[in-house]
Amino acid sequence: MSVFPAIHRDIGPGAAAEKAVLDSEATCFFHSDKKAAAVCDDCGRFLCALCDVPLAGRHLCPRCVEAGREKKTLTTLETYRTSYPSLAIMVSIVPLILYPLTFLTFITAPIAIFLVIYGWRKPPSLTGRKRRPTMIAALVFAVAQCAGWIAVVFTIYKGVTRG
Amino acid sequence: MADTPVIYKPLRGRGSSVIARTRLWEGPDHLLFVTSWPTGEGYRRFFFRDIQALVIRNTSRRMWVNIILFVLAAITVGPILAFSDRGSASLTAAGIVGGFWLLLVLLNSLLGPTCETHIQTAIQTERISSLGRLRTAQKVLARIQPRILAAQSESETATLQPIA
Numbered sequence: 001m002s003v004f005p006a007i008h009r010d011i012g013p014g015a016a017a018e019k020a021v022l023d024s025e026a027t028c029f030f031h032s033d034k035k036a037a038a039v040c041d042d043c044g045r046f047l048c049a050l051c052d053v054p055l056a057g058r059h060l061c062p063r064c065v066e067a068g069r070e071k072k073t074l075t076t077l078e079t080y081r082t083s084y085p086s087l088a089i090m091v092s093i094v095p096l097i098l099y100p101l102t103f104l105t106f107i108t109a110p111i112a113i114f115l116v117i118y119g120w121r122k123p124p125s126l127t128g129r130k131r132r133p134t135m136i137a138a139l140v141f142a143v144a145q146c147a148g149w150i151a152v153v154f155t156i157y158k159g160v161t162r163g
Numbered sequence: 164m165a166d167t168p169v170i171y172k173p174l175r176g177r178g179s180s181v182i183a184r185t186r187l188w189e190g191p192d193h194l195l196f197v198t199s200w201p202t203g204e205g206y207r208r209f210f211f212r213d214i215q216a217l218v219i220r221n222t223s224r225r226m227w228v229n230i231i232l233f234v235l236a237a238i239t240v241g242p243i244l245a246f247s248d249r250g251s252a253s254l255t256a257a258g259i260v261g262g263f264w265l266l267l268v269l270l271n272s273l274l275g276p277t278c279e280t281h282i283q284t285a286i287q288t289e290r291i292s293s294l295g296r297l298r299t300a301q302k303v304l305a306r307i308q309p310r311i312l313a314a315q316s317e318s319e320t321a322t323l324q325p326i327a
Contacts, residue, residue: 001216001217001218001219002216002217002304002308003215003216004214004215004216004217004311004312004315005312005316006212006213006284006285007215007216007283009285075169076169076208078206079205079207080203080204080205080206081204081206082202082203083200083201083202083203083204086199086201086202086203087203090201125197125204126169126171126195126197126204126206127171127173127188127195128168
């Protein structure tokens with residue numbers, strides 16, 4: 001067991017905003033009676049100590065933090081990322097392996113192609129893995145399955161028209 | 164305004180279960196614990212300045228895995244020997260099957276003793292399943308310990324600085 005100095009650090013209460021006394025003092029954008037203690041690095045609003053959110057070495061206001069979380073521009077707040085390469089390869093291969101369900105490739109192959117196209121420009125893993133070869137493999141499998149189905153439909157159609 | 168992309172370095176050790184794989188990555192000021200599922204990746208961050216303790220506890224998993232492998236060897240090799248004429252073909256088959264299980268036992272033994280690793284912060288204690296072998300956990304600890312101490316001495320200095 002390795003114990004570090006942080007174990008002795010008291011979390012304590014959050015920062016308390018100081019009240020603005022003079023009229024000439026800069027005040028917080030969100031609390032007009034509180035003294036400004038920082039400037040939002042994103043939108044430039046003045047912030048009191050309560051509204052100042054220190055994040056990855058920057059000072060942000062709660063609105064910019066919320067917007068960054070929603071638009072996924074603040075990677076520091078990301079807790080999940082969809083992996084389109086894994087999804088695409090799974091959708092294109094799993095129905096082939098599960099033999100009696102192979103007929104499902106009629107639906108899953110176009111879905112796999114859609115996932116490859118949709119996920120192609122999406123941000124890769126947070127750790128930097130791009131996994132383009134997986135995407136290409138999924139696309140090749142899915143296109144081959146579509147081609148197979150087209151061949152099957154064409155053969156049946158030919159048989160019906162001859163008959 | 165987007166964040167500047169963080170560059171992560173992979174740390175030793177990988178964990179895996181039926182559907183998920185885990186790995187610990189080292190960032191500039193934090194550790195990133197990544198759990199990969201077929202559908203996506205989940206992230207948990209442990210900032211160096213917040214880590215209170217790293218707990219490595221010995222487990223008996225290696226012994227139990229070896230016992231299970233021996234049982235599987237007995238279950239698969241036993242019938243071959245019991246219900247065959249014990250000719251060269253059946254002995255070869257028993258040797259191949261038994262050898263496979265023994266190879267797994269050897270591999271499990273060579274990987275070293277098993278352990279459970281936990282990271283403790285003020286608000287959470289998280290099991291790091293990628294650090295399941297004692298040797299790996301100790302190597303990772305030796306690598307990140309100086310960084311944690313440096314980050315915490317920096318933050319102590321920052322809080323103690325007098326206001327001008």
